[in-house]
Amino acid sequence: MLPAVFQNSHQIHDYLTQGLIEFGGTFEFKGPWFCDMDMLVTSDPANIHHVLIKNFSNYPKGPEFQKIFEILGDGIVNTDHELWEFHRRTTLSFLSHVKFHKLLETSVWRKVEKGLFPVLDYFSEHGIDFDLQDIFQRFAFDNICNLVLDYDPSSLCNDLPCIPSQKALDDAMEALFHRHVLPESIWKLQKWLGIGKEKKLIQAWKAFDEFIYPRIPIEEEERKDDDFNLLKTFRKAYEEKINGFLSTNSRDFLRDTSLTLMLAGRDTTSTCLTWLFWLIATNPVAEFKIREEIETKLKLKENKKWRFFNVKESQKLVYLHGALCESLRLYPPLAVERKSPIRSDILPSGHYVHENTKVMFSFYSVGRMETVWGKDCLEFKPERWISERGGIKHEPSYKFPAFNAGPRTCLGKETSFIQMKMIAASIIYHYHIQLVEGHLVLPRDSVIVQAKYGLRVKLSRRNV
Template sequence: MEPPLSHPAMIALSLLLVALYLASRGLLGGKKRKKYPPVAGTVLHQLLNFGRFVEYQTELSRRHRTFRMLTPTCNYVYTVEPANVEHILKTNFANYGKGPMTHAVMEDLLGDGIFNVDGAMWRQQRKVASLEFSTRVLRDYSSAVFRDTAAELAGIILGAAAEEGERVDLHDLLMRSTLDSFFKVGFGVNLGVLSGSTKEGAAFARAFDDASEQVLYRFFDLLWKVKRFLNVSSEAAMKKSVRTINDFVYAVIDRKIEQMSREQHEFAKKEDILSRFLLERERDLGCFDNKYLRDIILNFVIAGRDTTSGTLSWFFYMLCKNPRVQEKVAQEVRNATTGDDDVGVQDFPAFLTEDAINKMQYLHAALTETLRLYPGVPIDVKYCFSDDTLPDGHAVNKGDMVNYQPYPMGRMKFLWGNDAEEFRPERWLDDAGVFVPESNFKFTAFQAGPRICLGKEFAYRQMKIVSAVLVYFFRFEMWDIDSTVGYRPMLTLKMDGPLYLRAFCPVKLHAISKLKTLSSTFGGDSDGWV
């Protein structure tokens, strides 16, 4: 990513931005002013702090619960007030959408997918996805995929770390395993990224991460359209990433269409989400083309793969930093599944029934506490379609970009108390140890209102299954006990670099033997997709 501007240049441009903004709003001529949010800086200050963006936004939010950053054309308004969040996401939902600016910034990556459109396109995709996520078929199918992938992951960890004492990069393994499982559930494709049997999936994942970072950078880069037109600098890299992404996704679509033509009589029975959208297209020929399918796929990838794998990585990082919590989670998993007995990983997934998963209240609380501090989408933006006044009395203008901020909100003492920055799963449990949810407008990790995440329960189920398998067979600690982990500035909150852990196996030897057998099996018989 390009270096930020020098301090003198930033100061000069900031002053120019302020003057241009005041002049454009008629505020230099003595007109009566509305009660706009206080100015905390300009878009150039955000660009200067791009590498630590969410921390910078958190610092500003501690000073102003609602504030604005100036750009040449509009306000960037940010808020951590739950009442404002409810107004934006529910009460006045029709007035806040993606809008033309967000669509333009994200179009190269997300196109006309569900997270980048309003109106009829959004309603169509929401309807099909809503029907799909509500089916028992998808729940049962996805749970089976999650169990199989978690077992494969456990086998790899044993082979790489527990037996030989090597460090394991759990972040990388989780990214690969969730990519495998999500493409299997979502698109009926066996990637083989976790086992390393194919390179195309790994190249796609790298390109997707690079493009996601560049999309976020565009929001603060006033010259990104010029760079794209000239095909230079960061935009040249963006174009290359998008080409890699497109080649991969269109190959997935072509393969699925070919499968459809071979198995037309069975196609309606397919469990994966892409098959459902293709079936929808079959019912209404010409309703959307392969480009639209490409956009739908990539939006599901950023929702299903990026957020889940990121949360799991932060979760195990928190477990290593809080051994007491890790032990409580492991004991709960054991109590809900096998009790005092030890079983091998080939047998253990059968114990992860819906009833057993629902009993894991502390695990649910620990995952939710992770999402409070490390939400999958740290800051979410909406476009204001007409002048409005937020519940806290601050005015916003038509064309303003209004942001609610899950990451800073999770660290606000006025919302969570003086221990807001502590990892404490107990805050989510009542005296009986039962999970008690908070308002979606205070805990905003899954959005709220009409756009609330359809895959919320889907994501929790996957995270619980993966977590339960790993904490049952292993105890984790940081490879370097003093190391800390940062994040990469992207649309989602992904770790910047590896999560090196040491894994121990407290289960009995007969379980270890079965686990080694499974590790050998997965290592030598992977089903790649190309």
């Protein structure tokens, strides 16, 4: 099957989806015998539930996954057992702290006021078309750096400066996706020779280290600072719980933690917002309904002032929430997930998996399966997320795995929704967005489902 993969590498997610549809949601991929590429590919919610929830303990990340994502070191994405539980507890304690929502709201508001709106106004006033995906990535990058490192790189400004570590995130994700689909011997050879995607990954690794390490404060500096801070929370927990348990020191551990959170924080929000605005630009009725909801539920019809939407207001926007869920259903930021059992197992689909068999989940394909979402699965319908009583309709994570499923469900799920609703509401209320005619919008062949060529748009300011 390898030649067909190479032939369709430019549209790999849609190629996998078509294969999964033809084989009823699960198929066995066969590669050359000497490449160790055989794997089971599935988008069956029953299989997802079995592996990620019901039989979770039998499917750890394992050494194969850790080899692929070695750049993340001892971050939460790469760890199992005690260290993973430590990461989860520490992150939850920070996100559930009474000060966190205020910190988040202040950070987002400052970036909207000082970065997002000045840039959008500049493009609008000059009638210049631009890449909206790049704007969202810069916004999310600045915001997550501020939350994690207490540092604003200010990549979102009128001259759109090149920040090496910001660009390195895209290069790293593309290289890591190729590690998923290429034989290990090939990508290891590329790494040794310093060529291809592996060369970009080496350069990205260097850019991350040069960006993060100088911004990890030394312990003496932290003791003088009583502010609510993520790195301070993790360093304290590290010293109390796992100092001596790991071979890495506290600075290396904080580097791994910071990079993992930066990847998750930037790509989830920016990718979802990019596809949301493409979807509503191609579905103007949905744009009208979102704007109508903002004006009626927040009583803004008589309000002529430029304004920002806070956490409390964003929670009232049910239709907008549904639109974001549709964006995540059709274009989940994390396209694929990979697992291997430590003991042989039988999946609900009837497929037998041997010990250490590679099982790949295509989250991208789940949202495109008629057997899961019905005959209208390819349609953008925010209404499918609204209950009969007008509230938000929730779907099980194994059917809607945009934030993964089971114990490894993304801890920042609610934080992501809050940010995205505040940002989307602010833009939709103040601007009308028009796609640049002829611009091609396709999913990128990467672990993260970004728009391959960006999202080029023109803006016009609304009279509000």
